[in-house]
Each structure stands twice: as structure tokens, then as C-alpha cells.
Amino acid sequence: VTASVSGTGLRDRLLGARILLPTSSAGVYGYGRDFVRTFDAVDRFVNQAGSVDLPELMRFPAVMSRSDLERTDYLRSFPDLLGAISAFTGDNESHAELLMNLDAAHDWSHVFGPTELVLVPAACYPIYGTIEGRLPPEGRLFEVLGTCFRHEPSADPGRMVMFHQHEFVKLSTADGALAFRDYWLERAHGLMSGLGLEVESVVANDPFFGRAGRMLAANQRDEALKFEIVAPINDREHGTAIVSCNWHRDHLTSRFGIDSADGEVANSACVGFGIERIVLALFAAHGLNLEDWPSDVRVALDL
Amino acid sequence: VTASVSGTGLRDRLLGARILLPTSSAGVYGYGRDFVRTFDAVDRFVNQAGSVDLPELMRFPAVMSRSDLERTDYLRSFPDLLGAISAFTGDNESHAELLMNLDAAHDWSHVFGPTELVLVPAACYPIYGTIEGRLPPEGRLFEVLGTCFRHEPSADPGRMVMFHQHEFVKLSTADGALAFRDYWLERAHGLMSGLGLEVESVVANDPFFGRAGRMLAANQRDEALKFEIVAPINDREHGTAIVSCNWHRDHLTSRFGIDSADGEVANSACVGFGIERIVLALFAAHGLNLEDWPSDVRVALDL
Numbered sequence: 001v002t003a004s005v006s007g008t009g010l011r012d013r014l015l016g017a018r019i020l021l022p023t024s025s026a027g028v029y030g031y032g033r034d035f036v037r038t039f040d041a042v043d044r045f046v047n048q049a050g051s052v053d054l055p056e057l058m059r060f061p062a063v064m065s066r067s068d069l070e071r072t073d074y075l076r077s078f079p080d081l082l083g084a085i086s087a088f089t090g091d092n093e094s095h096a097e098l099l100m101n102l103d104a105a106h107d108w109s110h111v112f113g114p115t116e117l118v119l120v121p122a123a124c125y126p127i128y129g130t131i132e133g134r135l136p137p138e139g140r141l142f143e144v145l146g147t148c149f150r151h152e153p154s155a156d157p158g159r160m161v162m163f164h165q166h167e168f169v170k171l172s173t174a175d176g177a178l179a180f181r182d183y184w185l186e187r188a189h190g191l192m193s194g195l196g197l198e199v200e201s202v203v204a205n206d207p208f209f210g211r212a213g214r215m216l217a218a219n220q221r222d223e224a225l226k227f228e229i230v231a232p233i234n235d236r237e238h239g240t241a242i243v244s245c246n247w248h249r250d251h252l253t254s255r256f257g258i259d260s261a262d263g264e265v266a267n268s269a270c271v272g273f274g275i276e277r278i279v280l281a282l283f284a285a286h287g288l289n290l291e292d293w294p295s296d297v298r299v300a301l302d303l
Numbered sequence: 304v305t306a307s308v309s310g311t312g313l314r315d316r317l318l319g320a321r322i323l324l325p326t327s328s329a330g331v332y333g334y335g336r337d338f339v340r341t342f343d344a345v346d347r348f349v350n351q352a353g354s355v356d357l358p359e360l361m362r363f364p365a366v367m368s369r370s371d372l373e374r375t376d377y378l379r380s381f382p383d384l385l386g387a388i389s390a391f392t393g394d395n396e397s398h399a400e401l402l403m404n405l406d407a408a409h410d411w412s413h414v415f416g417p418t419e420l421v422l423v424p425a426a427c428y429p430i431y432g433t434i435e436g437r438l439p440p441e442g443r444l445f446e447v448l449g450t451c452f453r454h455e456p457s458a459d460p461g462r463m464v465m466f467h468q469h470e471f472v473k474l475s476t477a478d479g480a481l482a483f484r485d486y487w488l489e490r491a492h493g494l495m496s497g498l499g500l501e502v503e504s505v506v507a508n509d510p511f512f513g514r515a516g517r518m519l520a521a522n523q524r525d526e527a528l529k530f531e532i533v534a535p536i537n538d539r540e541h542g543t544a545i546v547s548c549n550w551h552r553d554h555l556t557s558r559f560g561i562d563s564a565d566g567e568v569a570n571s572a573c574v575g576f577g578i579e580r581i582v583l584a585l586f587a588a589h590g591l592n593l594e595d596w597p598s599d600v601r602v603a604l605d606l
Binding site: 021022023024025028029030031032033035036039056057058059060061062063064065066067068070075076079080082083084085086087088090091092095098099102106107108109111112113114115116117119126127129130147149151160161162163209210211212 | 324325326327328331332333334335336338339342359360361362363364365366367368369370371373378379382383385386387388389390391393394395398401402405409410411412414415416417418419420422429430432433450452454463464465466512513514515
């Protein structure tokens with residue numbers, strides 16, 4: 001006997017129980033009471049786990065400048081996932097014309113043009129632009145809870161177009177960054193299995209775009225730069241990533257001119273907890289009724 | 304002797320104290336530790352105040368569908384404030400070309416086209432699409448913490464392009480909606496003055512676009528549909544709205560086909576707390592050092 005509701009039916013069961021609320025867009029859900037309660041509990045749990053290392057706390061809105069985004073090189077690797085923001089460029093006349101011509105296509109592009117803003121695709125990206133001067137010898141450690149947008153509309157609730165990452169980000173020497181990544185890979189595995197999730201750590205790659213992307217993905221796996229902690233959400237055989245642990249080498253720090261205390265270009269690493277996915281994995285593992293969850297899980301989450 | 308740091312210098316002082324963090328975009332800030340602490344405290348304070356009425360809790364991401372946005376009629380009233388999301392439409396070849404031609408203009412529009420998503424402009428908008436069937440006789444009450452985008456880049460920290468509204472929304476008969484609006488207008492005034500803010504309630508209007516908008520704004524004021532609770536942030540003479548209390552009549556409910564128990568088109572009303580603005584007003588009133596704030600304010604906010 002198991003309370004598991006994993007499998008392709010999870011989405012429908014969550015919608016039926018009003019834990020998720022349907023909207024008219026694929027990949028966009030409202031969160032009902034028990035989703036919010038669990039979301040807040042998981043976020044607090046992650047926050048407390050990381051607070052022992054006294055990170056510098058930062059938060060950023062879901063938008064950032066095109067120029068900073070270009071510096072991260074995201075446009076090279078994941079152009080297809082990015083959301084750019086456009087805004088009205090018209091006058092009274094074109095406004096009147098727009099209103100008269102609204103139709104099923106919802107195409108306003110003749111009176112909307114690009115702004116200088118894009119949606120943040122990874123919670124740690126806005127941090128790099130705020131760093132001034134060389135790092136101290138021990139490096140710097142940041143905590144950020146951020147909103148990420150990735151344009152991949154899907155019926156899978158584990159693939160929402162907008163979601164939250166709670167990240168700890170280390171900027172330091174290469175050795176420090178790698179040690180941080182490995183420290184969190186073990187720690188996050190323990191934290192997630194402590195919530196009753198059947199987790200596994202696997203070498204992973206980002207979904208790099210296009211022909212050139214296949215080589216980038218292969219390199220990333222060969223060098224074991226990215227690990228994911230996966231857990232069952234919609235598919236018992238292939239878990240879904242709920243945490244990722246990444247060593248960026250100097251990919252971001254070099255572009256933002258961030259140096260270690262020794263004057264060398266710094267390295268960075270991050271651990272990112274996908275809050276919505278952890279919530280979904282918990283519902284998949286323990287059922288839809290929070291009151292029926294194992295007592296040790298409820299205690300751990302202060303639910 | 305006053306701890307006040309209001310006036311045009313507030314932004315610079317907040318940046319100097321790393322309470323706000325600069326970014327390369329106007330109207331976009333990172334939040335440092337004390338901003339986050341105060342933000343969370345204010346949000347909890349608002350949440351607790353509203354919880355006595357047992358609202359239905361909902362949250363939504365910062366994106367919603369164009370079709371739902373069109374139903375709210377936002378495009379008629381505020382086209383200039385809306386953010387629409389575009390995404391990459393190209394292939395390997397146009398991607399390579401894009402990367403070779405990045406320049407200071409950051410114009411990617413030849414390979415980006417409209418998606419079906421826009422940024423949510425008001426926290427309560429996504430609620431209406433989730434309502435099914437007639438309302439019960441007492442109506443329904445919702446609580447939502449949401450992210451709003453308004454494209455009006457400014458150096459005034461009280462006018463961020465993306466900010467959070469904590470709203471309570473009542474759907475009911477016209478009498479019920481008006482009573483709710485007036486109940487919260489008085490209540491919110493008391494809550495905000497209890498935080499040591501010099502608040503005032505004023506009749507207000509939304510910033511309707513263009514020539515036709517002037518009449519809409521005048522009508523809204525004549526009918527006293529919108530009140531704002533204002534407090535000093537950047538300007539001691541003209542306070543900035545930190546809370547708004549709105550009676551929408553059937554403007555939204557009619558478009559989403561929401562009926563009262565009696566079969567008539569329902570009305571709606573909302574109170575929206577602008578969390579960032581309340582935080583800014585607190586720093587303006589009590590100074591930059593949380594430890595120096597009046598003890599009753601610290602107790603009220605559990606800081």
C-alpha cells in the first residue's frame with residue numbers, strides 16, 4: 001500500500017484537488033493553499049540548511065537587462081529558452097487601431113517593440129553584476145531566492161515556464177568552487193532523502209541549443225561540471241531534477257571581471273533547489289493530503 | 304532630531320547602505336539583507352491582518368496568457384505599461400548570425416517573435432479566470448501575493464518596474480464589494496499608521512492611457528471608485544501610494560462571466576498592499592538602521 005500518486009496522472013490529481021489551479025496557458029499554474037503551504041515549508045527548509053554557512057542574502061526581480069544577459073553568454077547556449085520583454089510603442093491612433101483589430105491571433109507586434117529587459121533565466125545570474133572589487137581570500141557566498149523563466153510550454157507540471165530556484169552561490173578560487181559544489185552535492189542528497197524522496201545523483205548536462213550545443217553538452221558531461229539530484233515526479237524510471245550542483249569554472253566570473261584575492265580570474269559554483277519540483281516530488285511520494293504525510297517529513301518541514 | 308531620510312536622497316542612501324543593490328537597468332534593483340528582512344516582515348504583517356477573514360489562498364507566477372489579459376481590458380486602459388514576452392523563432396543559421404551581430408542596440412527582434420504570454424500587471428488579474436460557477440451568497444474572498452510588471456523605468460525607487468502586491472480580493476454583490484472596499488480602507492489606514500507612517504487616504508485614479516484615458520480617470524475620481532493610502536517616500540509634499548482600495552464594479556467579473564448567487568453579474572473589490580513601497584516608506588520614516596526603529600514598530604513587524 002502506497003500513497004504514491006506519481007505517473008502521468010499527477011497533474012490531473014493535483015488539479016482535481018485544487019492543489020494546482022488551471023490557467024489558459026500551458027506550463028502556467030496557480031498554486032492553491034496546500035501547494036503554497038508546502039512551497040513555503042520547502043523554501044524555509046532550504047534556507048535553514050544553508051544559513052549555517054552565513055551567506056550574503058540577496059533577492060532580485062524576475063527581470064534583468066539585455067546587456068547583463070548578453071554578458072552571461074546565455075544567448076549563445078539557450079536562445080530558445082529566453083523570454084524577452086516588449087512594450088507598446090504606439091500613439092493614440094495606433095492604440096485605437098490595435099483595440100479594433102484584436103483577434104484570436106493576439107498579435108500586437110506592429111505596436112510593440114523590444115525593451116531593454118529580459119526575464120531572468122537562472123536565479124544566480126543577477127548576482128555577478130553586483131560584485132565590485134576583488135574577492136576576499138575565503139571568497140564570497142551568496143543566497144538568492146529567484147524566479148526563472150524558460151520558454152518550454154509543456155503539460156508536465158515539472159516543467160513550468162516560470163519557477164523558483166533557491167540558490168547558494170560561491171565565488172572563489174577554482175579549488176574553493178569545486179569543493180563547494182561537492183559539499184552541496186552530498187549535503188543536498190541527504191536533505192532531499194531526509195524528506196522521504198527516492199533521490200539519485202547523476203551527471204547531467206544543460207539543454208544547449210542546436211548543432212553547436214551537442215558538443216557543449218558532451219563536454220559538460222565529460223568534465224562532470226553539472227550534477228543533478230533527481231526524484232520521481234511524473235516518471236518512475238527517469239527522475240526529474242529537483243536540485244542541481246554546478247561548477248561554472250570561470251564562465252561567468254571572467255565575463256563580469258571578477259577576480260580572486262590572488263588576482264586570478266575567480267571561479268563560481270552554485271547549488272540550486274527547484275522549489276516547485278521539490279514540492280511536486282513530495283506530493284508524488286507522499287500523496288495529496290498533507291495530514292497523511294510521514295510524521296518525520298512533517299516535522300522536518302515544520303508542516 | 305529625526306531619523307528620516309526621505310527626500311530625493313533616499314535612493315542614494317539605500318544604495319550606499321547596500322539595502323538596495325544597483326543594476327544596469329532603471330527601475331530594477333537587487334534587495335540586500337535588510338530590505339529582504341523588512342519585506343518579509345511587512346508581508347507577514349499584511350498576511351496576518353487579513354487571515355482573520357479566512358481568505359482562500361492563491362499564488363500565481365508573474366506571467367499570464369494574452370487572451371486572459373485581453374479579457375481584463377488592460378490593453379484598452381494601460382497599453383503603455385504592459386510587458387509582452389517574445390521568444391526566439393530562429394534556427395541554427397539565424398542563431399549564428401544573431402551572435403555575430405550583437406551590438407550596443409541589443410536588437411534581437413529579427414529572430415524573436417511574440418509568445419502567448421505577458422507579464423501580470425496586477426496581482427489579482429489571474430484569479431478571475433479560475434472562478435467556476437456562481438458565487439455563494441456570502442461571495443468569495445481571496446488572498447494573493449503576486450508580482451506585477453509596469454513598464455515605466457524611473458530612478459525613483461518607489462516606481463520599480465517589477466514589484467509585489469499582497470492583495471485581498473472580494474467577489475460578491477455590489478453592496479458586498481463596496482462594503483469590503485470601505486472596511487479595508489479604514490483598516491489599512493490603521494495598520495499603516497500603526498507602523499509609524501504618516502499616512503493619508505485620498506481619492507485617486509489609475510494612469511489611464513491617452514486622450515480617452517483622461518475621461519476614464521475623471522469618471523473614476525467622480526465616482527470615488529479608487530482610494531489610495533499615501534505615505535512619504537521621496538517627496539514629503541506628495542505622498543506615494545502604499546495601499547490602494549478599489550471597487551471594480553462589474554468591470555472584471557462581467558468579462559469573466561462571474562455571477563452572484565442571485566444570478567446577477569457579480570462585483571469585485573480589492574485592497575492591494577504594495578510591499579516594496581511600504582518597505583521604502585518605513586526606511587524613509589525610521590531611518591536605515593533596523594535596530595534604531597521605534598520598538599513598537601519592531602514588535603508589530605516581529606523584527
